[in-house]
Amino acid sequence: MSSSITVKLDDSNYLVWSFQINLLLDSHGILGFVDGSRQCPPRFLDEANIEGVETDAYQVWKMHDRALMQLLIATLSSTAISCVLGSTTSHAMWTNLKERFSTVTKTTIFQMKTELQNIQKGSDSVSVYLQRIKEARDHLAAAGVRFDDDDIIILALKG
Numbered sequence: 001m002s003s004s005i006t007v008k009l010d011d012s013n014y015l016v017w018s019f020q021i022n023l024l025l026d027s028h029g030i031l032g033f034v035d036g037s038r039q040c041p042p043r044f045l046d047e048a049n050i051e052g053v054e055t056d057a058y059q060v061w062k063m064h065d066r067a068l069m070q071l072l073i074a075t076l077s078s079t080a081i082s083c084v085l086g087s088t089t090s091h092a093m094w095t096n097l098k099e100r101f102s103t104v105t106k107t108t109i110f111q112m113k114t115e116l117q118n119i120q121k122g123s124d125s126v127s128v129y130l131q132r133i134k135e136a137r138d139h140l141a142a143a144g145v146r147f148d149d150d151d152i153i154i155l156a157l158k159g
Helices: 014-027 031-035 056-074 078-084 090-101 106-117 126-142 149-158
Strands: none
Touching (some): 014 031, 031 090, 078 090
């Protein structure tokens, strides 16, 4: 499955990586492991913990989670791998990666807004020009900044 991810996560491509990995995990029904919605079952039976024998459900969950951790690692750059060292679950890895790579400062948001407003068509084709606008808008959306469609149309016509 890791061959479906065309980029390795680094400091510059969290949005693209996140989109690809979310789509991949959701399409295989395993997104719940990383987003925390598929909780780990109890490790031991409450009633009779016979010599620390783990439940079957826990063993299966752990096996799937470890495989998912390997998949995630296969999609990371060496810098990103260093951020998840010591993680014990795929959810912990996911949270560490999100906290490290998706943070955007106010200065960065201001720079992205300025870049969006300064995009010019120049000698580019219309499709390339509109793709550049879309990418800038997507990066801002990932940072929590929303634009009305009317505002984007005005920017596109202005450029």
